[in-house]
Amino acid sequence: MNLPRIFRRQPNGSLKGIRERSAVVRSAELAMPAFREPITREQAVAALERSRARRAANGS
Amino acid sequence: MKPWPGEVLEERAGEIAVGFAALLTRQAAWRHRRVETITVLSHEQVRRAVSVDFTVPAEHRDDVRLSDGEFVVPLALLAKRQLVHFDLRGEDENSLPLLRSDEAQQIARELLYLVLDLDDPELDVGDLIERVLAAGPEDADAVGEEIAALEDRAPGFAALAEQLTHGFLLCVVLTDVERRRVIKFAYDEPLARPDEEAHFYDAPGCTEAASYHVEIAVPDEMRARTTQLVDDRTGAVLAVGPRDADRPAVRFSAEPGVRMDPGVSVHYGLERGRFLVPAALVAWVIALELSLPLFLADLSALAASGGPAIAVLLSSTAVFSALVLRSGEHPLVRLVLAPYRLCLAAATIAAVVAGAVLAFRAASGALNLVWGAGAVVAVLAAGILTSEAAHAPAATKDP
Numbered sequence: 100m101n102l103p104r105i106f107r108r109q110p111n112g113s114l115k116g117i118r119e120r121s122a123v124v125r126s127a128e129l130a131m132p133a134f135r136e137p138i139t140r141e142q143a144v145a146a147l148e149r150s151r152a153r154r155a156a157n158g159s
Numbered sequence: 160m161k162p163w164p165g166e167v168l169e170e171r172a173g174e175i176a177v178g179f180a181a182l183l184t185r186q187a188a189w190r191h192r193r194v195e196t197i198t199v200l201s202h203e204q205v206r207r208a209v210s211v212d213f214t215v216p217a218e219h220r221d222d223v224r225l226s227d228g229e230f231v232v233p234l235a236l237l238a239k240r241q242l243v244h245f246d247l248r249g250e251d252e253n254s255l256p257l258l259r260s261d262e263a264q265q266i267a268r269e270l271l272y273l274v275l276d277l278d279d280p281e282l283d284v285g286d287l288i289e290r291v292l293a294a295g296p297e298d299a300d301a302v303g304e305e306i307a308a309l310e311d312r313a314p315g316f317a318a319l320a321e322q323l324t325h326g327f328l329l330c331v332v333l334t335d336v337e338r339r340r341v342i343k344f345a346y347d348e349p350l351a352r353p354d355e356e357a358h359f360y361d362a363p364g365c366t367e368a369a370s371y372h373v374e375i376a377v378p379d380e381m382r383a384r385t386t387q388l389v390d391d392r393t394g395a396v397l398a399v400g401p402r403d404a405d406r407p408a409v410r411f412s413a414e415p416g417v418r419m420d421p422g423v424s425v426h427y428g429l430e431r432g433r434f435l436v437p438a439a440l441v442a443w444v445i446a447l448e449l450s451l452p453l454f455l456a457d458l459s460a461l462a463a464s465g466g467p468a469i470a471v472l473l474s475s476t477a478v479f480s481a482l483v484l485r486s487g488e489h490p491l492v493r494l495v496l497a498p499y500r501l502c503l504a505a506a507t508i509a510a511v512v513a514g515a516v517l518a519f520r521a522a523s524g525a526l527n528l529v530w531g532a533g534a535v536v537a538v539l540a541a542g543i544l545t546s547e548a549a550h551a552p553a554a555t556k557d558p
Binding site: 113114115116117118120121122123124125126127128129130131132133134135136137138139140142143144146147149150151153154157 | 173174176177178180181183184185186188197202205207209218219222235236237238240242269272273274275276277280283285314315318319321322325326346348349350351352353354355357358359360361362363364366367387389391392393394395396415416417418420422424
């Protein structure tokens with residue numbers, strides 16, 4: 100036979116939204132966004148050069 | 160003339176951003192393991208200690224070079240708010256330098272331009288980029304609305320800009336990236352909502368390494384009844400720790416590219432043996448002290464002699480003091496124990512009042528009334544404490 104709980108809440112069956120029902124520690128860290136595709140070095144170098152050229156042309 | 164330290168980063172920010180673009184879009188490919196230890200300091204604060212085990216890929220080592228013999232490595236994205244007791248150390252516990260947030264912003268600026276170019280080179284959002292970098296809590300929402308308007312045209316830029324509105328890159332400066340490194344950092348975090356037993360620790364870093372481990376350092380006298388790594392978005396349980404453990408650990412390896420709101424959900428409970436069982440025993444002794452004389456003895460005759468009344472008073476208060484007045488107790492334990500201590504206090508007060516009416520030789524009707532009510536209170540308190548002790552985890556049940 101289970102004795103009744105007096106001071107403690109039984110955890111709800113579903114864990115969806117458990118954050119809202121708990122004492123929350125908001126992490127000082129944030130998640131990096133999940134990119135669809137990894138950026139390769141070649142793509143990044145080319146993008147940087149294009150971006151720099153555009154900014155130089157715009158005077159920014 | 161050689162550049163001063165502040166000018167070196169300005170010159171190298173673009174090249175470092177090239178390295179960061181590759182590293183931050185494939186985090187699990189170069190971060191081998193991330194280990195977090197969450198220590199409950201009180202009902203209001205925890206300390207999170209993180210160690211990141213990584214190898215900078217050979218092709219990106221020159222990209223992240225700041226100067227001769229200095230390399231910048233991104234460890235995490237930190238929220239733009241004050242860090243409490245922040246600490247950054249290397250393998251041998253030596254302190255390590257990190258970029259200031261304004262220095263990290265120079266790299267972030269180049270990174271945003273770079274990602275923007277890959278998404279849509281025609282977009283001209285230089286002003287927005289500056290507002291993203293300068294955003295504080297008060298204008299983050301307004302900047303976020305502008306970013307949201309770009310989601311269709313520049314999804315990668317919008318996602319990165321959204322996060323850089325709220326946070327900045329934590330970048331360590333290392334003298335050696337030729338080998339595998341383990342860098343540790345730690346900080347205190349407040350609990351946003353108080354709850355004694357159910358805690359949820361955000362764990363955004365669990366997807367940012369090939370393998371993620373988290374350990375909970377549970378306060379003395381308590382146990383983690385359940386420990387689960389949960390995706391709050393869907394309710395899916397990602398990993399489960401041992402039940403009723405004093406230092407539960409959870410391990411997880413994330414699928415790349417899956418969006419989730421991960422966190423560690425811990426349900427704490429008091430150990431049975433340290434307070435609940437002794438308190439229940441004391442409450443039952445008091446209940447018997449009050450109920451047996453009520454049914455088996457002549458209370459008016461007992462009142463004629465002071466001995467029994469004084470014995471009841473002294474014995475119950477001495478045991479009560481031993482259980483309640485304890486020094487060095489963890490603040491969370493003190494909070495969780497409060498209702499149980501109230502039960503014990505109620506039983507003790509019942510005994511004291513019963514002893515007092517006996518000592519003052521109250522009338523027979525008053526004696527029976529007070530002792531009857533006291534017995535009921537003591538039995539109720541003992542029943543509650545027994546019920547809670549029966550549900551509580553045993554201290555010996557280690558993982």
